Amino acid sequence: MINREWHLLSRPVGWPKPEDFALVEAPVPTPGEGQVLVRNKYLSVDPYMRGRMSAAKSYAAPFELGKVMQGGAVGEVIESNAEGIAVGDHVLHFFGWREYAAVDAKNAVKVGPTAVPAVTVDPEAVPLSAYLGVLGMTGLTAYAGLLRTASFKEGDVVFVSGAAGAVGSQVGQIAKLKGASRVIGSAGSDEKVKLLVEEYGFDAAFNYKNGPVDEQLRQAAPDGVDVYFDNVGGDHLEAAIGSLNQGGRIAVCGMISVYNNTEPAPGPRNLARLIQTRGRIEGFLVGDHYDLQPQFVQEVGPWVASGALKYRETVVEGIENNLEAFLGVLRGDNIGKMVVKL
Numbered sequence: 001m002i003n004r005e006w007h008l009l010s011r012p013v014g015w016p017k018p019e020d021f022a023l024v025e026a027p028v029p030t031p032g033e034g035q036v037l038v039r040n041k042y043l044s045v046d047p048y049m050r051g052r053m054s055a056a057k058s059y060a061a062p063f064e065l066g067k068v069m070q071g072g073a074v075g076e077v078i079e080s081n082a083e084g085i086a087v088g089d090h091v092l093h094f095f096g097w098r099e100y101a102a103v104d105a106k107n108a109v110k111v112g113p114t115a116v117p118a119v120t121v122d123p124e125a126v127p128l129s130a131y132l133g134v135l136g137m138t139g140l141t142a143y144a145g146l147l148r149t150a151s152f153k154e155g156d157v158v159f160v161s162g163a164a165g166a167v168g169s170q171v172g173q174i175a176k177l178k179g180a181s182r183v184i185g186s187a188g189s190d191e192k193v194k195l196l197v198e199e200y201g202f203d204a205a206f207n208y209k210n211g212p213v214d215e216q217l218r219q220a221a222p223d224g225v226d227v228y229f230d231n232v233g234g235d236h237l238e239a240a241i242g243s244l245n246q247g248g249r250i251a252v253c254g255m256i257s258v259y260n261n262t263e264p265a266p267g268p269r270n271l272a273r274l275i276q277t278r279g280r281i282e283g284f285l286v287g288d289h290y291d292l293q294p295q296f297v298q299e300v301g302p303w304v305a306s307g308a309l310k311y312r313e314t315v316v317e318g319i320e321n322n323l324e325a326f327l328g329v330l331r332g333d334n335i336g337k338m339v340v341k342l
Contacts, residue, residue, distance in 0.1 A: 001028040004319050005068040005098035012053055015330070020053075021323050024068075029102035036091065037079035038103055043096040043319070043340040044072035044132040045326040047256050059285055071096035072137055074111060074128050085110065092131050099319055099342060126304055133166050133337030134304055134311040135297065137286055141253060142170035142229075143296045144289035147178075149282050150227045150251040154179035157221055159240055161185075162231030163205065164192035166311075166337035167253060171229045172202050173309050174300070184220045186213065186236060188332045195335065199310055214239035224248075232256055238268040244279045252283040256330070312336030 003026045012020045031037040049071060052063050063069045073096035077089045082105035085091065091108040095101035111131045126135060133139060145167075146152045158175040162168045163185025172183045185196045185205040196205040204220040213235045217225070226248050228240035233255025240250060274281070303309035314334035316325040322340050329338045 001100070002026070003028045003098060003100045006319075006322055007067060008053060008063045008065055008069055010065065011055055011062075012050075016050070016053065016323075016327065018323065023320060023323075026068075028100045031079055031081050031102045034082050034105055035102050036077045036082050036085050036105055036108060038073075038075040038091060038093065038095075038101050038108070039078050040073045040075035040096065040099055040101060040342055041090075042074050042129045042132055043322060043342065044137075045322065045329055045338050045340065046071065046138070047254055047329055049326060050330060059287075069097040070094055072132050073101065074131050075101070090128055092136065097322060126301075129313055129315070129337075129339050129341070130304065130311070132339055133313060134170060134309070135301060138166040138337055139170055139300060140289065140293060140296050141286040142167045142174060143300060144286060144292050145229060145251045145253050145284055146171050146174055146227070148289060148292065149284040150229060150249045152178060152180070152227055155181045156226040157182045157184075157223065157245070158227045158229065159184045159186075159217065159221060159225045159243070160229045160231070161208075161236040161240075162254070162256065162332075163187055163196055163200075163202065164335055165231060165332075166334075168229065168231050169196070169200055169311065169336060170309070172196070173200055175227075176201050177303065177308065182221065182223075184217070184225075186216075186232070192335060195312070208236070212239075214242050217243050227251070229253060230255070238270055241268055241270050241273050241279070244273065244277045246277050246279075248277055248279045250279065250281040252281060256332075314338045316340050318342070 007022050007024050009022050010020045051058050055062050074092045080087055085105055090112040092111050093103045093108045158180045160168045160171045164187040172185050175183050182203045185202045186208045187193050190207050193205040193207050196202040206216040217239045224245040225243045226245050228250045230252045231254045312335045319342055325340050
């Protein structure tokens with residue numbers, strides 16, 4: 001059997017280009033003691049991967065040149081040398097961007113009908129791909145960022161940028177389910193704006209391409225904002241600071257607007273307003289909040305299974321299209337979680 005896998009050939013400058021990558025054929029790995037061999041079924045592509053393509057020091061080690069990249073994946077175990085995981089089980093792991101992976105059992109989490117999570121989730125209601133999104137890392141990111149980092153409380157007015165994406169769409173819905181008085185989202189198309197209001201239950205939404213963000217936010221949130229969940233940065237962050245109520249909180253999850261910049265982007269020009277509002281800005285990484293995982297599954301799992309929390313996926317077929325799917329995330333082509341189906 002042949003294992004196709006994506007390698008990083010050179011570190012992108014600005015927007016990643018196809019010549020920075022290569023789809024390489026390699027032998028299928030043999031699992032060692034304590035390992036399982038997984039045939040990946042779904043691969044995750046996420047904005048944070050752009051940072052790992054750079055050699056700059058960050059919270060995660062950069063991808064190595066000439067070697068296979070990494071990312072979230074869920075697949076079926078086809079060979080096992082580990083106790084507690086059997087052939088036929090499905091596992092979530094971090095060795096994506098490839099068709100087959102040999103994974104240490106300690107780094108594989110069983111999902112689906114053979115798993116024993118904190119709550120039983122109907123496998124018919126929750127497909128495997130959901131464990132890369134709504135019940136996976138992106139879901140926990142939304143949950144931890146809103147409830148812990150932003151210290152959300154009932155009655156808050158919440159603004160979410162990149163609100164039609166995998167994280168943003170879940171932030172807004174969790175806020176509504178937890179009693180937000182008003183939830184506003186921004187997105188990059190009229191279609192996504194309609195989705196936010198009509199399907200995800202946001203109280204208001206706007207297309208940031210249709211006019212200045214600060215003006216559109218003031219119209220959508222005339223009484224100001226208590227919580228801003230930032231996925232975009234740039235003019236969205238400045239607008240949120242301008243609309244922040246006293247004691248307002250800003251959770252910085254991502255800044256996709258600057259990921260491909262070759263020069264430093266100017267910061268918000270109105271930071272002094274944080275003094276007036278006693279506002280707080282705090283960045284966070286989901287990896288610091290995995291202690292919330294049982295609570296997250298316990299609370300969000302039934303919402304997903306019952307349809308109370310809705311989600312979308314943009315599915316791209318074939319590992320040969322993995323790079324294009326990733327570039328699509330940077331362009332904002334996806335609605336909800338972008339996954340690659342193998």
